[in-house]
Amino acid sequence: MVGPLTVMSETLGPTAPDDVRCCAMDALSSLLAGPQAREAHLLRMQMTPPWALRIEDRAPLAVLVMVEGTATITPDGADEPVFLEQGDAVVALGATPYLAADRPGRAPQVLILPGDRCVDLSGADVSERMSLGVRSWGNSADPESVMLIGTYQRPEAVSRRLLESLPGLLVLPAADQPEAFVDVLSAEMIKDEPGQTAVLDRLLDLLLIAVLRNWFTRHTESAPGWYRASADPQIGRVLGLIHDHPDRPWTVSVLAAEVGVSRAALARRFGSMVGESPMSYLTGWRLALAADLLREPDLTLETIARRVGYGSAFALSTAFKREHGVSPRDYRANAA
Missing domain, CATH: 2.60.120.280 (Regulatory protein AraC)
Structure with a gap:
């Protein structure tokens, strides 16, 4: 009989070194939470x-x-x-x-x-x-x-x-x-x-x-840029911070300070490796999370806005409609 521990140990397979794998899997885990x-x-x-x-x-x-x-x-x-x-x-x-x-x-x-x-x-x-x-x-x-x-x-x-x-x-x-x-x-x-x-x-x-x-x-x-970038000591940590704490008031300067590099160096390196700016990536991640949370009928728009880093339901609604083409209310109705 195959038990859960056996299943997990047999499917890990050969991977990159532990430190690289850890960072990459953190970013991948966040994105795989969707399906x-x-x-x-x-x-x-x-x-x-x-x-x-x-x-x-x-x-x-x-x-x-x-x-x-x-x-x-x-x-x-x-x-x-x-x-x-x-x-x-x-x-x-x-x-x-x-x-x-x-x-x-x-x-x-x-x-x-x-x-x-x-x-x-x-x-x-x-x-x-x-x-x-x-x-x-x-x-x-x-x-x-x-x-x-x-x-x-x-x-x-x-x-x-x-x-x-x-x-x-x-x-x-x-x-x-x-x-x-x-x-x-x-x-x-x-x-x-x-x-x-x-x-x-x-x-x-x-x-x-x-x-x-x-x-x-x-x-x-x-692999996409965000996956390869996850193995980078600085950019991987930035991706982890964005994925794990989308509610925080991140700026490029704050993220750069968290990983010990200059604002200009972070912006340049992040854009080169991921293919978009840190703030663009953050916005996309926040709005994707908001879309997923809208599938939960018991969460108010204010609650969702706070969880994904927007100061108000109005601010989230404006950004969400710009990204998805519909209001959060209409998106929730369609998802239901």
């Missing part, structure tokens, strides 16, 4: 060739793991397909539709549409016809290929900065895969017990975090 599955759509897809699915569900984010067999994924506009082997994991962002199939060039047989609708090319619903039991779906009870799919149904505003830094299709090879999480999720997915939805949501979150952490560690050159 929190709530009644996520989880499915064990069982397929035998020939098969091809066109995914057009526009889900903000999906995690796919090839448990058995092989498959190909071809995003719209891509020159070449991505070949998946057993153990490979994929993080797909919903903005770009893609084709999942047993081989490249296969014509789609089923369309996956928003709202978890599965239809054939005539528009007829095939969800029930292809059902194979609890959270299991496909064209074969004795499949050659099995894929675990976890889909986040709605965006989480805090993770926007993270998701915008990712490629449309991120692939983590089997050698870098957090196997323990996959094993536990695979076993739990076909259960139908009390509290199962909550269990699966949390397992999906853990799998996503493990995949993204391992991918960032192994693709530092492709």
Whole structure:
């Protein structure tokens, strides 16, 4: 039996030196706090060739793991397909539709549409016809290929900065895969017990975090500026201060004093490494947090404003509308 401590120890994987990893993970932890599955759509897809699915569900984010067999994924506009082997994991962002199939060039047989609708090319619903039991779906009870799919149904505003830094299709090879999480999720997915939805949501979150952490560690050159900057002794500390204490009245001078550099040096180095000024990054982080907190119906706008560093609800509303194009009240209503 795999216990929680075993799962955590087996999925850490090789990383940067401890001091660098600590700073980088602090920034990453703040941004990974956004993707929190709530009644996520989880499915064990069982397929035998020939098969091809066109995914057009526009889900903000999906995690796919090839448990058995092989498959190909071809995003719209891509020159070449991505070949998946057993153990490979994929993080797909919903903005770009893609084709999942047993081989490249296969014509789609089923369309996956928003709202978890599965239809054939005539528009007829095939969800029930292809059902194979609890959270299991496909064209074969004795499949050659099995894929675990976890889909986040709605965006989480805090993770926007993270998701915008990712490629449309991120692939983590089997050698870098957090196997323990996959094993536990695979076993739990076909259960139908009390509290199962909550269990699966949390397992999906853990799998996503493990995949993204391992991918960032192994693709530092492709990682966003804030991730690479987290390893810098001064800029990493500044990012940590911004993430951990957005309510404080930060200025460039105050942040520079906290890390022992001049105001000009901090502004120059932060902009070079992160790609924006410290105050621009702070504003973006505060407003992302505010958007997430607006999903909590019991929090007043005044409370949210204080938590994210704005002196009043009016000041937050002005900045929020400038960033998001809608007032906090309208954003909360839409989120609900």
